[in-house]
Amino acid sequence: MFLQLVTSGISQGSIYALVALGMTVLFRATAIVNFGHGELFMLGALFAYIFVQVVGLGFVPAAVASICVMFLVGLAIERLLIRPMGDASHMSTAMMTVAFSFLFKGLARYRYGGDVLSMPPVFSYPPIEVGGVVVTVQDVIIAGVTLGLVAVFLTTFRFSRFGRIAQAASQAPRGAVLVGINLPALHGAMWGISAALGAVAGILTAPISLIYPDMGGGVLMRAFAAMTLGGFGNFGGAVLGGLLVGIMEQLAGGYISSSLIDIFAYIVIVVVLLVFPSGLFGSKATVRV
Amino acid sequence: MSDLEPIAPRYVVRPRRRASPIWLVVAALAALLMLPIFVNSYTQYIVNTILLYSLVGLGFNIVLGYLGQLAFANAAFFGVGAYVSTLAAARLGIPFWISLLPCGVFGGMVGLLVALPALRLERYYLAIVTLTMGELLRWAYIHTDAITGGSSGVAVPDPIVFGHALTTDAQKYYVCLAVTVSLYWITRNLLRSRLGRALNAVRQNELAAASLGLSPVRVKMIAFAWSGFIVAIAGALFSIVLGRITPDSFDLTQLLLHFAIVMIGGLGSLAGSLIGAVLLTAAPELLRNVAGVQEIAFAMLLILVLLLMPQGLSGLLTRYVPALRDRFFGEEP
Numbered sequence: 001m002f003l004q005l006v007t008s009g010i011s012q013g014s015i016y017a018l019v020a021l022g023m024t025v026l027f028r029a030t031a032i033v034n035f036g037h038g039e040l041f042m043l044g045a046l047f048a049y050i051f052v053q054v055v056g057l058g059f060v061p062a063a064v065a066s067i068c069v070m071f072l073v074g075l076a077i078e079r080l081l082i083r084p085m086g087d088a089s090h091m092s093t094a095m096m097t098v099a100f101s102f103l104f105k106g107l108a109r110y111r112y113g114g115d116v117l118s119m120p121p122v123f124s125y126p127p128i129e130v131g132g133v134v135v136t137v138q139d140v141i142i143a144g145v146t147l148g149l150v151a152v153f154l155t156t157f158r159f160s161r162f163g164r165i166a167q168a169a170s171q172a173p174r175g176a177v178l179v180g181i182n183l184p185a186l187h188g189a190m191w192g193i194s195a196a197l198g199a200v201a202g203i204l205t206a207p208i209s210l211i212y213p214d215m216g217g218g219v220l221m222r223a224f225a226a227m228t229l230g231g232f233g234n235f236g237g238a239v240l241g242g243l244l245v246g247i248m249e250q251l252a253g254g255y256i257s258s259s260l261i262d263i264f265a266y267i268v269i270v271v272v273l274l275v276f277p278s279g280l281f282g283s284k285a286t287v288r289v
Numbered sequence: 290m291s292d293l294e295p296i297a298p299r300y301v302v303r304p305r306r307r308a309s310p311i312w313l314v315v316a317a318l319a320a321l322l323m324l325p326i327f328v329n330s331y332t333q334y335i336v337n338t339i340l341l342y343s344l345v346g347l348g349f350n351i352v353l354g355y356l357g358q359l360a361f362a363n364a365a366f367f368g369v370g371a372y373v374s375t376l377a378a379a380r381l382g383i384p385f386w387i388s389l390l391p392c393g394v395f396g397g398m399v400g401l402l403v404a405l406p407a408l409r410l411e412r413y414y415l416a417i418v419t420l421t422m423g424e425l426l427r428w429a430y431i432h433t434d435a436i437t438g439g440s441s442g443v444a445v446p447d448p449i450v451f452g453h454a455l456t457t458d459a460q461k462y463y464v465c466l467a468v469t470v471s472l473y474w475i476t477r478n479l480l481r482s483r484l485g486r487a488l489n490a491v492r493q494n495e496l497a498a499a500s501l502g503l504s505p506v507r508v509k510m511i512a513f514a515w516s517g518f519i520v521a522i523a524g525a526l527f528s529i530v531l532g533r534i535t536p537d538s539f540d541l542t543q544l545l546l547h548f549a550i551v552m553i554g555g556l557g558s559l560a561g562s563l564i565g566a567v568l569l570t571a572a573p574e575l576l577r578n579v580a581g582v583q584e585i586a587f588a589m590l591l592i593l594v595l596l597l598m599p600q601g602l603s604g605l606l607t608r609y610v611p612a613l614r615d616r617f618f619g620e621e622p
Contacts, residue, residue, distance in 0.1 A: 106582065
């Protein structure tokens with residue numbers, strides 16, 4: 001029972017980790033908390049569905065196409081909605097992310113509102129049983145893809161030229177501009193990457209869950225919980241936080257009451273922010289001025 | 290950004306604020322009182338909704354615009370108001386007009402609860418922790434179905450005011466009007482008093498305000514409690530206007546509607562909240578029948594306001610007609 005819950009927790013938590021990672025990338029680069037990230041997650045799944053069902057691609061090409069489309073969506077958000085606002089207050093930028101989340105939700109509902117969509121099963125292998133624990137192929141794929149992406153991501157950010165540029169720009173935006181870094185272009189790229197990461201999470205979820213316009217809200221709150229738990233703005237913290245939230249949520253649901261699953265992320269947020277606001281891996285004084 | 294801003298523009302000597310001519314106030318009130326004669330029941334219902342949402346904007350603006358705190362517990366206040374007044378009437382048989390004030394006090398206490406994290410946390414941290422408040426309460430409404438009726442909600446009995454049961458929308462309108470006008474008037478005066486200036490001071494520079502002998506802790510507590518009071522009363526009105534409340538009425542969508550009313554009307558402008566309420570309650574009502582279109586229109590409106598008029602509609606109006614500022618849109622933040 002325990003191991004079974006942990007297994008499904010890891011699978012769920014991987015999704016949260018990817019969503020939280022996408023939000024952290026954006027937060028680090030632009031100091032914007034994206035309240036519309038759940039809708040980017042939803043659009044990723046929806047585009048994959050459209051490419052499979054309407055265009056008739058296979059699952060993998062459809063996934064790649066959806067990720068590319070979402071990268072462009074991210075670029076467009078930055079260029080059309082965020083950049084024209086200049087250096088508006090954090091309240092206005094928060095409202096802008098809320099506004100485009102509504103736009104995307106509305107567009108999805110306008111076209112696909114009436115029915116709940118489900119992806120045809122992609123990998124129909126029988127589940128594997130390891131030492132009494134049932135593991136589905138989907139679980140393995142979700143955890144594997146997440147692990148791979150996170151590894152690629154962390155090494156790129158730490159060691160590549162692009163990663164160093166991004167780090168420099170988030171630590172000292174003005175200094176970065178002075179040494180010739182194109183800050184707006186970098187921010188655009190970060191929006192694109194963040195949206196693409198959200199899309200990956202959505203696509204991974206699509207075959208095992210239903211696709212509907214409101215599917216992003218719950219995931220967004222889980223990602224907030226993951227980021228808070230791991231320390232806001234910390235890459236590794238977001239990933240570990242996501243996994244922990246997924247596992248704890250399943251354990252609480254299995255041992256205490258299944259109605260706790262809906263609410264567990266909120267409890268994590270309240271407890272962490274009130275008891276140790278910097279989270280597990282966050283640094284103490286992180287004042288952005 | 291430095292906290293040291295040039296002080297000159299903030300202390301421009303303006304002509305003394307003139308009170309609106311008395312006949313204007315009388316004419317406006319008379320028009321509002323006569324309104325039910327001229328409109329049908331459906332329009333009346335929308336007008337009632339506009340009134341209660343302008344009250345929501347008024348309450349939220351105290352925290353968001355005047356105190357400058359990104360706190361998202363507004364849907365929680367709203368829900369507490371609606372549930373307390375409805376359950377008092379449906380389960381305990383307490384008449385609406387008696388439960389209204391305790392209902393506001395309840396909201397004020399939830400406001401104090403929210404003020405506690407606001408003393409420690411800033412910006413997004415505060416936004417996220419207060420966001421959970423409404424969701425936790427919503428979960429509580431769903432899972433205490435013996436009292437709250439669970440996800441299917443509770444039917445609101447006809448509100449009883451001074452022994453008369455109100456059944457028509459026009460009768461409810463007078464209750465909404467009386468409550469809204471009096472709370473608007475009280476809040477306007479409060480914001481022009483020492484307390485209003487204290488809110489401004491704490492928003493602009495907490496340290497400087499403290500050095501002048503103001504207690505930022507106390508100012509924040511008062512602001513949150515007052516905001517919770519008003520919004521809870523708006524929630525009570527919401528319950529009688531709608532006639533049935535369910536936990537889903539107080540979800541994130543409700544919160545975003547409140548946020549949008551304040552942002553579109555203009556941060557720190559009371560009359561702006563009224564404009565925001567009119568736009569965001571009346572317009573979506575017209576688009577109700579097509580799925581998704583309501584959300585699209587709502588989003589486009591928000592995006593346009595954020596890109597083209599960062600001060601909200603009231604900011605736009607006062608820029609082109611400065612005379613309006615002193616008369617209606619005072620207390621610019």
